[in-house]
Amino acid sequence: MxxxxxxxxxxxxxxxxxxxxxxxxxxxxxxxxxxxxxxxxxxxxxxxxxxxxxxxxxxxxxxxxxxxxxxxxxxxxxxxxxxxxxxxxxxxxxxxxxxxxxxxxxxxxxxxxxxxxxxxxxxDVNAAAVGAAAVLHEDEEAIAFLNLGTGLAVGLINNGRIMHGASGSAGEIGHIPIDPNRFECPCGQRGCLETVCSGSAVAQLWPTDDGRPPMPDLIARARAGEPAAQRVLAKVKHALGDAVQIVAQAVDPNTIIVGGGMARTGQPLLDAMSEELSARAANCAFLESLQLPARLKLAPADEPTGAIGAALAARV
Amino acid sequence: MxxxxxxxxxxxxxxxxxxxxxxxxxxxxxxxxxxxxxxxxxxxxxxxxxxxxxxxxxxxxxxxxxxxxxxxxxxxxxxxxxxxxxxxxxxxxxxxxxxxxxxxxxxxxxxxxxxxxxxxxxxDVNAAAVGAAAVLHEDEEAIAFLNLGTGLAVGLINNGRIMHGASGSAGEIGHIPIDPNRFECPCGQRGCLETVCSGSAVAQLWPTDDGRPPMPDLIARARAGEPAAQRVLAKVKHALGDAVQIVAQAVDPNTIIVGGGMARTGQPLLDAMSEELSARAANCAFLESLQLPARLKLAPADEPTGAIGAALAARV
The missing domain is CATH 3.30.420.40 (ATPase, nucleotide binding domain)
Structure with a gap:
């Protein structure tokens, strides 16, 4: 009443x-x-x-x-x-x-x-998560938006609501210091995931001299057999695999939307991530049962998802 | 109405x-x-x-x-x-x-x-999370229960409800393969967190010949200056630090309740975890701002929290 x-x-x-x-x-x-x-x-x-x-x-x-x-x-x-x-x-x-x-x-x-x-x-990552989920018509219980941009962070939506966490830091996985390359991070730690798994990290690890985006170039050259590209791509794929496993096994979302600047690489990025996850699951029945490659989905590249999400986040 | x-x-x-x-x-x-x-x-x-x-x-x-x-x-x-x-x-x-x-x-x-x-x-870990939160009168928005038992897993409570995740695997962080020791895990992966950060792992890394629980012995001997104990404890503390950072930065709970058999170590375990987290935060303003040591709390050792939680989980 x-x-x-x-x-x-x-x-x-x-x-x-x-x-x-x-x-x-x-x-x-x-x-x-x-x-x-x-x-x-x-x-x-x-x-x-x-x-x-x-x-x-x-x-x-x-x-x-x-x-x-x-x-x-x-x-x-x-x-x-x-x-x-x-x-x-x-x-x-x-x-x-x-x-x-x-x-x-x-x-x-x-x-x-x-x-x-x-x-x-x-x-901005939470807003992008809401916008991408809306544009993709994802209305499942739990959705993660993996933002591969300048940094690495995740936006989490649970039952239609943004999960902010106690200190507003839910999804700040970019500064979990577990990457085996142990690169120094500007944050003060070593081995933060975003020192390898982010758009700016890939730009440093695989600089292109003509301003082309590095990730598509890196994947194409690795596929063409260039050993240097294969070495760098292996590092990036490993960090991407760690990032997805952390999100999947901590939060277990139905869908992991891959967004941020690096996601403009498109299907070749999704293929590289799926390869890494399938290889990891080959000997592990538990990981295989999580079916992580099937949960990955590219964020819509040609829609103003950040602005749409900012509008909708004000409502939810 | x-x-x-x-x-x-x-x-x-x-x-x-x-x-x-x-x-x-x-x-x-x-x-x-x-x-x-x-x-x-x-x-x-x-x-x-x-x-x-x-x-x-x-x-x-x-x-x-x-x-x-x-x-x-x-x-x-x-x-x-x-x-x-x-x-x-x-x-x-x-x-x-x-x-x-x-x-x-x-x-x-x-x-x-x-x-x-x-x-x-x-x-059982979700039930223990509900029980420990009830006994400790924790009613914050987000609570994690870090179960250091035979394995390593987390129970997550958000707004009073267990977070199960899409496949019931939310909180299964024990099999995230990021530990630098790269020990083989029975699950088929290498370097799973629970190969170092669990009661059974510590029992293997630090066997006691008289059946005493290994973690209190390990901490006491490391504090007394035994180099072998210090080396093993450093590994365990590192894995504990990774586990807490993964939970804190993926989910950002108000409180992280430390439970499971290893938690019967009591305050010395909490001290060791706080030391590790404080050392990690010393050079990182972001990590310092998360104030992770202050979020740790021991699970009640002398109450039937698992059974209490099982009863209450049926209600929530």
Missing amino acids: MQSQQYNSAANANPTQRYMIGVDVGGTKIEAVLLDDAAQVLAIARVPARRGADLVVEDIATLARTVGADHWDDVAQVGIGIPGQVDWKTGQVGHVVNLDIVELDLADQVSAQLGGIPVHVEN | MQSQQYNSAANANPTQRYMIGVDVGGTKIEAVLLDDAAQVLAIARVPARRGADLVVEDIATLARTVGADHWDDVAQVGIGIPGQVDWKTGQVGHVVNLDIVELDLADQVSAQLGGIPVHVEN
Whole structure:
């Protein structure tokens, strides 16, 4: 009875507020979308990222007004996905190194620029997890989004809700120090998984002199028989295997969505990961029973999943 | 409205059915408790475990009748915790190696022996997690129970509910193959965490000739300066550190309860784990910020947590 009263009263107060805006803040670009209540993208806009707290707030607000222009009075909320330390309960962010932000009341400042509209801020990997799951129509109980970007991190969704963890660090597997190469990590540890298993790590391990993305080149040359490429790829595949086993055996998600910049490699990346996991399972009935290759799925490459997820994360 | 009708109707049908029985099936003993609806232990009984499906079913049923004798008509349910592969949805178990059980419809068979009472079956580590959290009055959002027993596994509780995962394998971190000693594991992999980080592993790495538990002896001798003990303890501490970092950074629980046979070592084990985690965090601000030593808590050693948890897991 209580529940339905609350529902009616909310519906009466805002009978048509059903649009959502999502903004994905990255190190190089900021992208915004307007969604209807079926999560369809009605408008999209992006600008190159500018550094510094004031410019970031200004760019987010401008993009939100741009995509929301035709329906402004019916926009219920704005969701933002951003890297760095994010307190999703307060909307405060810290240490967004790529954008020269030390500390910022992001939700409050953007809300103030937009006439007081509710603003929700989420970690960018969590937002990407929500967006990728929505675009792929994944609605299983447990979903992991393995982000192979500048760093390595996982976004976890359980029963439709982001798992933040006690300190907001759920899914921060990139700094588990178990890689056998024992490379030094800028975090201060040695052997962090992301020193081998991330886009920036592969760019260091396999530099391409013409600016092409390194992972497709590395896989192609290893397949063509180049010993140096095979050695480097073996390291990367090993770290990818460790990352997937950690996620699968700690959390056991139905689906592991592979995303981030490195996932633009596409099917050859998924094939390399499946090979590694199948080889590991060859002698282990337990691992074989987990059927990990069948759980892998590529994130959609051509959709604004980060911005879509930022909008939806504000709702869930 | 619907909810309160259901509540009333259930209350009318079984106005006094409020006792719960929990049975913890181990490799050496079976223990049962009767709980009231405030989860207080009213009766307890245990017998040495006998092998084979028929005897296990018989012993569980007999113990349940023993602890429930004074209140049998008011017992609402029986919960069982058991090692091996457990399908908590159907109550079927498989591959309980220590008890010579290959496959067994455990819930159905025990229920049939007990006049049709509802029976719920749970993985023993998950049941222990629920029991330890209840006894310690841990009611935080996310709790992990690190079971250092014959093997290594974690029970995860999120918002009061056991996280089973897609294939019932959530928390099976013992077979993540990342230990640098690369010991062969009976599972077929090399370097599984539980080849170093488990009670049986420590018994192999540090055999005591008089049957004393090895971990307290290992710690005492390492503290006394014995080089061989220091070398072995360093390996075990390293694997414990990896296990805690995997749990903390994948799932980020508020509390990590340290249980299983090895936890009977008590405070010296917790001190060794805290030392390892503090040393790892010394150069890493991120790891320091997670404050892992402060999240560790010993499981209660003198309470029947497995049986209590088995009873409560049937309810949650």
